[in-house]
Amino acid sequence: MSAPPPGRQPALGFVFVTVVLAVLGFGLLIPVLPELVKQFKGGNVAAGSHSYGWLVSSYALMQFVGSPILGSLSDRFGRRKVILIALAGSSIDYVVMALAPSLTILFLARMVGGATAGVIATANAYVADVTPPEKRAQAFGLIGAAFGLGFIIGPLVGGILGSIDLRLPFWVAAGCSALNWLYGYFVLPESLAPENRRGFSWKRANPVGALIALKRFPAVLGLAESFFILNLAQMMLFSIWALYTNHRYLWDPQHVGFSLTMVGVMSALVQAVLAKRILGRIGDVRGITLGLLLSATCQVLYGLAPHGWMVYLVIPLGALAGIAGPAMQSYITQHVPPNEQGAVQGIYSGLASLAGIPGPLIAAWSFGWAVQTGQPAWLAGLTFFMGAALVLLALGLAARSFAKDHAPFSAPTHP
Numbered sequence: 001m002s003a004p005p006p007g008r009q010p011a012l013g014f015v016f017v018t019v020v021l022a023v024l025g026f027g028l029l030i031p032v033l034p035e036l037v038k039q040f041k042g043g044n045v046a047a048g049s050h051s052y053g054w055l056v057s058s059y060a061l062m063q064f065v066g067s068p069i070l071g072s073l074s075d076r077f078g079r080r081k082v083i084l085i086a087l088a089g090s091s092i093d094y095v096v097m098a099l100a101p102s103l104t105i106l107f108l109a110r111m112v113g114g115a116t117a118g119v120i121a122t123a124n125a126y127v128a129d130v131t132p133p134e135k136r137a138q139a140f141g142l143i144g145a146a147f148g149l150g151f152i153i154g155p156l157v158g159g160i161l162g163s164i165d166l167r168l169p170f171w172v173a174a175g176c177s178a179l180n181w182l183y184g185y186f187v188l189p190e191s192l193a194p195e196n197r198r199g200f201s202w203k204r205a206n207p208v209g210a211l212i213a214l215k216r217f218p219a220v221l222g223l224a225e226s227f228f229i230l231n232l233a234q235m236m237l238f239s240i241w242a243l244y245t246n247h248r249y250l251w252d253p254q255h256v257g258f259s260l261t262m263v264g265v266m267s268a269l270v271q272a273v274l275a276k277r278i279l280g281r282i283g284d285v286r287g288i289t290l291g292l293l294l295s296a297t298c299q300v301l302y303g304l305a306p307h308g309w310m311v312y313l314v315i316p317l318g319a320l321a322g323i324a325g326p327a328m329q330s331y332i333t334q335h336v337p338p339n340e341q342g343a344v345q346g347i348y349s350g351l352a353s354l355a356g357i358p359g360p361l362i363a364a365w366s367f368g369w370a371v372q373t374g375q376p377a378w379l380a381g382l383t384f385f386m387g388a389a390l391v392l393l394a395l396g397l398a399a400r401s402f403a404k405d406h407a408p409f410s411a412p413t414h415p
């Protein structure tokens with residue numbers, strides 16, 4: 001994994017492209033993966049939702065284990081090498097899923113993909129490497145825009161391709177990951193300076209040890225609880241989006257993809273244009289608070305909407321809630337020294353993965369129960385109502401953390 005030609009300087013543009021391609025590959029599968037699982041279960045909606053929940057949870061479990069390891073490795077060997085490893089794992093994952101003859105093989109492929117799913121966490125550490133603290137909220141907003149751009153293209157194209165062949169999006173996703181790997185190999189420069197690296201330690205790299213290590217950063221540890229609960233709520237929402245809209249509004253994969261494309265368009269607009277302006281005026285703490293309040297409101301509105309067109313009225317508000325993401329990332333990086341950015345980002349990515357273990361199960365099983373024959377139509381939104389309650393809990397935990405905050409880490413954090 002030799003580096004690109006000497007003299008090439010790290011820049012956000014490089015990691016922006018990496019995130020776009022990574023999310024594009026992931027987004028391609030959203031409209032079709034639930035349907036593929038349902039086919040393996042003979043077309044039964046309730047059984048398919050349960051199996052899909054287990055599938056997503058198995059991916060999250062492996063990501064929870066693997067993310068702190070990859071994060072610590074990036075602090076030792078650099079961001080670029082870890083990004084290349086993660087992209088190679090994703091490409092293999094997609095190819096195996098495209099060929100999977102059974103649900104068992106599909107599960108095994110997802111577990112491999114989860115173990116190497118470290119692109120986003122390492123990208124966040126990359127941003128912290130090359131951006132001064134006062135500009136990180138804006139930089140993370142740009143990465144959020146890359147995430148949104150991937151969601152603009154991915155679900156839309158995935159829905160279109162899925163209407164042709166349910167497995168075609170998997171092959172295209174594999175191609176995106178392979179292209180991303182080539183981009184990283186030949187173009188992406190290293191961002192972590194040698195003097196900011198540290199030795200690898202299994203004590204810090206295992207999930208439990210990594211969380212214990214956060215005790216040295218009280219503000220970061222306190223916000224970790226809120227981050228976990230927020231991701232639990234978000235994972236529940238995304239886990240049943242395709243199942244929920246298909247059941248309640250009779251949306252097909254193409255329609256599901258179109259709705260998620262709108263989510264991506266609005267999110268990219270907010271992250272690229274509005275986030276830096278809003279957070280520049282109100283700051284990280286208020287940005288997190290406002291974002292969480294809007295998120296809880298949107299969850300309730302999604303669950304109550306009796307007609308599909310109403311969902312499109314809520315999506316812009318949900319996109320605005322996304323200002324919480326760059327605000328939280330900016331807040332975290334300002335409380336961590338430069339040689340531990342990768343480890344801490346890996347821990348937070350691991351927490352997101354940990355939330356992804358019970359989240360899909362809670363969502364799928366609650367949805368499966370709510371849509372049984374004889375249940376009122378509005379009860380199909382039960383998972384969203386539960387998500388709103390969780391987001392409010394996350395807000396309370398964040399407020400408690402802010403009250404106990406210490407001064408941000410003040411040393412220079414960019415090469």
